[in-house]
Amino acid sequence: MTEQENQPASIPMWVCGDCGNTEPTKTIICPICNSQNIDIKQSKGYGKIVASTIIRRPSADSLFDEAFCLCVVRMDEQVLISGHYYECRLIEAGTSVRVLGNKHQVPIFTDTLAN
Amino acid sequence: MNEVVISGVGSTKFGKHDGVTAIELATDASLQAIVESELDMNKIGAIYLGNFVSGFLTGQEVLAGLLADKLGISGVPATKVEGACASGGIAFKHACMAVLSGQCEAALAVGVEKMTHAKTSKVTQALNCALDHEADAASGLTYPGLFALVWQAHASLYGTSRKDVSEVIKKNRSNGLKNPLASMGKIVTAEDIEASPMIADPLRLYDCCPISDGSAAVVVTRADFAQNNKIAPTKIKASVQVSGRAKLAAHTNLCGFETTENAAKQAFENAGVKPADIDVVELHDCFSIAEIVDSEDMGFMSKGHGGGWVSEGRTQINGDLPINPSGGLEAKGHPVGATGLGQIYEVVHQLRGTHPNQVKNARIGMTHNLGGTGVSCTVNILAAE
Numbered sequence: 255m256t257e258q259e260n261q262p263a264s265i266p267m268w269v270c271g272d273c274g275n276t277e278p279t280k281t282i283i284c285p286i287c288n289s290q291n292i293d294i295k296q297s298k299g300y301g302k303i304v305a306s307t308i309i310r311r312p313s314a315d316s317l318f319d320e321a322f323c324l325c326v327v328r329m330d331e332q333v334l335i336s337g338h339y340y341e342c343r344l345i346e347a348g349t350s351v352r353v354l355g356n357k358h359q360v361p362i363f364t365d366t367l368a369n
Numbered sequence: 370m371n372e373v374v375i376s377g378v379g380s381t382k383f384g385k386h387d388g389v390t391a392i393e394l395a396t397d398a399s400l401q402a403i404v405e406s407e408l409d410m411n412k413i414g415a416i417y418l419g420n421f422v423s424g425f426l427t428g429q430e431v432l433a434g435l436l437a438d439k440l441g442i443s444g445v446p447a448t449k450v451e452g453a454c455a456s457g458g459i460a461f462k463h464a465c466m467a468v469l470s471g472q473c474e475a476a477l478a479v480g481v482e483k484m485t486h487a488k489t490s491k492v493t494q495a496l497n498c499a500l501d502h503e504a505d506a507a508s509g510l511t512y513p514g515l516f517a518l519v520w521q522a523h524a525s526l527y528g529t530s531r532k533d534v535s536e537v538i539k540k541n542r543s544n545g546l547k548n549p550l551a552s553m554g555k556i557v558t559a560e561d562i563e564a565s566p567m568i569a570d571p572l573r574l575y576d577c578c579p580i581s582d583g584s585a586a587v588v589v590t591r592a593d594f595a596q597n598n599k600i601a602p603t604k605i606k607a608s609v610q611v612s613g614r615a616k617l618a619a620h621t622n623l624c625g626f627e628t629t630e631n632a633a634k635q636a637f638e639n640a641g642v643k644p645a646d647i648d649v650v651e652l653h654d655c656f657s658i659a660e661i662v663d664s665e666d667m668g669f670m671s672k673g674h675g676g677g678w679v680s681e682g683r684t685q686i687n688g689d690l691p692i693n694p695s696g697g698l699e700a701k702g703h704p705v706g707a708t709g710l711g712q713i714y715e716v717v718h719q720l721r722g723t724h725p726n727q728v729k730n731a732r733i734g735m736t737h738n739l740g741g742t743g744v745s746c747t748v749n750i751l752a753a754e
């Protein structure tokens with residue numbers, strides 16, 4: 255990868271301008287304080303693994319037809335994001351990761367040390 | 370909520386019912402409940418039917434109206450309700466509200482599902498309808514995957530082990546052996562569990578409740594309607610339904626479900642009892658790890674101690690707090706729309722003293738029915754007269 259490609263891919267977050275709650279999907283109202291003062295911000299793309307599993311039998315209606323590692327990541331901005339780890343293996347909770355890109359709109363993570 | 374009571378319950382066996390329709394199953398369970406309640410059919414003033422995937426898997430909808438027609442109850446509101454796996458509990462809550470509001474003097478809550486005729490891949494697709502598609506379905510999340518993540522998070526925070534979780538399976542499968550309504554009663558060993566296929570690490574086949582057909586029904590009446598019945602009615606001390614955050618990533622952490630915490634807290638307040646007052650619980654063990662997190666979320670022990678309780682035998686039938694003496698979803702099966710009412714059926718029999726796995730001196734019982742990724746939840750507290 256070039257240095258430019260090695261930068262974490264950004265992912266959008268919907269941040270409440272009143273209470274600071276951050277949502278990982280599009281919203282026009284904050285589900286915590288009901289404010290409609292919502293800003294779209296970009297995550298810096300770094301976080302830590304909360305949990306991971308290997309989905310061995312993806313749902314037939316999923317866009318993924320082979321086994322993959324599904325992970326939940328607490329981004330540095332504190333929002334939880336679900337996505338895939340770039341390799342099909344379990345990854346320990348607490349591991350530092352960054353967004354590598356996305357596939358079918360799903361964030362793909364790698365550990366911060368990987369190229 | 371002492372003005373309304375349960376005056377009759379009915380249930381089919383949960384499991385495989387080849388060649389029988391959902392409506393036939395619901396009719397069977399409903400008739401049992403109505404006969405037990407000693408009510409004339411024309412006293413049933415409302416029907417609430419819980420169902421989740423009939424349209425998707427069988428092509429048949431309007432189940433509530435079809436059931437009313439089958440039973441010969443005409444001219445009353447017959448309503449299907451849906452909240453994924455909590456559909457049955459929601460039907461019960463609405464039957465309670467119909468009687469409490471004075472809309473009618475008796476209401477029938479019935480839950481039903483017909484699933485075993487469909488391929489597993491089709492059932493997985495059907496169950497995935499309960500995911501937040503905008504947030505989670507695209508990632509390929511499945512329900513086994515969700516509970517595998519819950520287990521991994523619980524393990525990393527509290528050290529919950531394969532051994533702890535296997536104790537849930539061993540207990541519930543063993544409890545199911547004596548329950549004639551349970552399809553999967555069995556003595557299983559840790560070795561059996563660890564040899565079963567991995568579905569979503571660390572969750573194996575034995576950790577998953579079986580795909581099932583079945584129906585359960587409950588008649589709710591004004592207390593004065595049932596005071597002279599041959600079978601003493603069961604008091605409804607609290608019936609709570611709450612909604613919660615839908616998407617996986619919206620949960621505070623993955624070690625439990627805020628909807629369960631909210632519903633249980635409200636139920637204890639409404640009933641005026643504490644967790645320590647509960648004699649028996651039927652809760653939503655859709656996956657083995659779920660029993661551990663549910664029992665913590667309901668407030669029976671502090672977070673992180675659910676695994677220890679089951680490993681020490683404290684949730685056995687003769688333990689400090691018997692959990693799922695019916696065998697739970699693990700051993701009874703999980704005909705989705707019927708499950709919440711099946712739990713009420715089991716607790717009512719415990720409170721009557723007529724359960725095949727009777728908990729000694731059971732006076733107050735609790736049920737817990739969880740839908741989707743925690744998007745809906747119902748909790749009931751019931752008491753013997």
Ligand SMILES: [Zn+2]
Nearest residue numbers: 270273284287
């Ligand atoms: Zn807000």
